[in-house]
Amino acid sequence: MTPSNEPSFRESVDMMYNRAVALMDLSPGLEEKIRVCNATYTVRFGVRLRGTIHTFTGYRSVHSEHMEPVKGGIRYSLGVNQDEVEALAALMTYKCALVEAPFGGSKGGLCIDPREYDEHELELITRRFAYELIKRDMINPAQNVPAPDMGTGEREMAWIADQYKRMNTTDINGVACVTGKPTHAGGIQGRTEATGRGVQYALHAFFRDPKGMERAGLTGELDGKRVVIQGLGNVGYHAAKFLSDEDGCLVTAIIERDGALFDDKGLDVEEVHRWISKHGTVKGYPDAPLETDGAKLLEAECDILIPAALEGVINLSNAHRIKAPLIVEAANGPVTAGADEILREKGVVIIPDMYANAGGVTVSYFEWVKNLSHIRFGRMQRRQEEARHQLVVDELERLSADTGIGWQLSPNFKEKYLRGAGELELVRSGLDDTMQTAYQAMAEIWHSRDDVDDLRTAAYISAIGKVAASYRAKGI
Numbered sequence: 001m002t003p004s005n006e007p008s009f010r011e012s013v014d015m016m017y018n019r020a021v022a023l024m025d026l027s028p029g030l031e032e033k034i035r036v037c038n039a040t041y042t043v044r045f046g047v048r049l050r051g052t053i054h055t056f057t058g059y060r061s062v063h064s065e066h067m068e069p070v071k072g073g074i075r076y077s078l079g080v081n082q083d084e085v086e087a088l089a090a091l092m093t094y095k096c097a098l099v100e101a102p103f104g105g106s107k108g109g110l111c112i113d114p115r116e117y118d119e120h121e122l123e124l125i126t127r128r129f130a131y132e133l134i135k136r137d138m139i140n141p142a143q144n145v146p147a148p149d150m151g152t153g154e155r156e157m158a159w160i161a162d163q164y165k166r167m168n169t170t171d172i173n174g175v176a177c178v179t180g181k182p183t184h185a186g187g188i189q190g191r192t193e194a195t196g197r198g199v200q201y202a203l204h205a206f207f208r209d210p211k212g213m214e215r216a217g218l219t220g221e222l223d224g225k226r227v228v229i230q231g232l233g234n235v236g237y238h239a240a241k242f243l244s245d246e247d248g249c250l251v252t253a254i255i256e257r258d259g260a261l262f263d264d265k266g267l268d269v270e271e272v273h274r275w276i277s278k279h280g281t282v283k284g285y286p287d288a289p290l291e292t293d294g295a296k297l298l299e300a301e302c303d304i305l306i307p308a309a310l311e312g313v314i315n316l317s318n319a320h321r322i323k324a325p326l327i328v329e330a331a332n333g334p335v336t337a338g339a340d341e342i343l344r345e346k347g348v349v350i351i352p353d354m355y356a357n358a359g360g361v362t363v364s365y366f367e368w369v370k371n372l373s374h375i376r377f378g379r380m381q382r383r384q385e386e387a388r389h390q391l392v393v394d395e396l397e398r399l400s401a402d403t404g405i406g407w408q409l410s411p412n413f414k415e416k417y418l419r420g421a422g423e424l425e426l427v428r429s430g431l432d433d434t435m436q437t438a439y440q441a442m443a444e445i446w447h448s449r450d451d452v453d454d455l456r457t458a459a460y461i462s463a464i465g466k467v468a469a470s471y472r473a474k475g476i
């Protein structure tokens with residue numbers, strides 16, 4: 001983990017923020033207002049488990065309310081602390097601004113290793129944590145909307161939504177109090193895969209940028225590129241799966257908490273994922289060698305390094321040994337401020353967290369809108385497409401009558417025509433469009449300004465500019 005001579009996660013985020021702000025023309029007061037975290041609530045609550053009361057510590061931090069509701073995941077991990085949630089909440093503010101999701105930034109965490117509890121116990125703990133946050137309006141569809149993060153998923157989000165409904169029976173918008181829910185409980189198709197899908201779209205956008213590719217010293221397509229990925233959880237698994245199955249990348253190493261698997265010819269992501277799900281470890285996987293010091297493989301030769309587990313894994317102790325020319329920060333804060341400087345000097349290109357993992361919040365936005373509109377996402381579009389399809393059918397009938405030639409559409413034309421109007425397709429195309437637009441905004445700053453030599457600073461400049469405009473419009 002991060003060596004003790006390095007700044008904390010929150011300090012690291014602030015240093016990166018300061019680096020960007022120094023290149024902007026903001027008044028000192030506004031500079032500080034945007035940087036600081038508005039409030040962090042700490043809660044300690046007891047739950048009776050296995051005959052005794054266990055006390056848990058949780059946090060919900062609100063970084064910026066320039067837009068409401070504020071948004072950000074809830075993390076379950078033993079490493080959770082105030083500094084971490086504040087850093088993550090700040091990143092949420094910048095991320096939402098960068099991809100123009102109309103939210104402020106927030107984050108929550110519970111200091112717990114979820115693997116130590118069974119499902120029933122986790123439900124009791126989650127409902128109790130949610131109760132504490134709901135009664136203080138720190139979970140609320142209009143004010144603060146959590147989502148999954150490390151250690152949580154759609155199951156926990158369904159419990160939170162249900163807890164909110166129990167406590168607010170007359171709130172017709174209650175289901176919008178949290179995103180990342182299962183589809184049968186108000187979720188949206190494509191949310192579970194969204195962050196990994198966004199990582200894939202971020203790489204597509206980067207590979208379409210010749211100047212960016214040149215800076216990284218990369219050529220050609222994604223096909224055949226060697227990818228090392230750390231963390232085969234929600235984000236890492238989906239990113240690795242899409243990049244290998246759909247783009248032809250070779251996933252040459254998978255680093256997990258208890259070791260790393262590697263194979264220059266490419267690992268079978270699905271098989272490794274199945275193994276981990278069944279055995280809870282990469283150990284014993286029969287089809288690839290294991291390196292017990294997994295983090296060593298962050299330094300392996302590859303084209304693309306994707307840290308998708310936790311923060312601070314690329315730090316002063318290993319940054320100078322990183323060989324990948326391109327790092328995609330699927331995790332939040334995987335590169336410390338000190339490592340960032342070393343990597344920049346080495347010419348390594350980093351696609352920064354606030355952009356690379358923004359797929360999750362983008363699709364969460366779609367879910368929230370779907371919940372508030374009380375209509376199936378895409379239903380209106382489908383109706384429009386059906387009407388357009390009917391126009392084509394009518395036109396062909398008229399042509400056939402006029403010309404005497406029996407024009408007919410192929411039997412599966414309607415199905416193919418309407419396929420693009422399904423919920424999943426709309427979510428994917430909306431996400432793709434968002435990732436492309438945000439990349440262009442960053443790349444324009446990166447390529448046009450002599451004083452900006454990295455994508456992270458460009459991302460901060462783009463994001464901070466939008467947050468500042470929002471504060472100015474409010475008259476603050």
Ligand SMILES: NC(=O)c1ccc[n+]([C@@H]2O[C@H](COP(=O)([O-])OP(=O)(O)OC[C@H]3O[C@@H](n4cnc5c(N)ncnc54)[C@H](O)[C@@H]3O)[C@@H](O)[C@H]2O)c1
Pocket residue numbers: 148149150151152195230231232233234235236255256257258294308309310311330331332357358360361
């Ligand atoms: N879930 C989301 O939608 C989302 C959205 C944006 C950003 N993120 C960020 O992505 C990262 C991963 O989140 P997730 O939702 O995939 O979490 P997850 O809990 O689903 O998966 C995390 C994975 O990392 C592994 N891991 C933990 N410690 C490790 C270590 N020391 N070395 C190697 N592997 C380790 C775990 O075993 C697990 O497989 C986090 O930084 C999170 O903040 C997640």
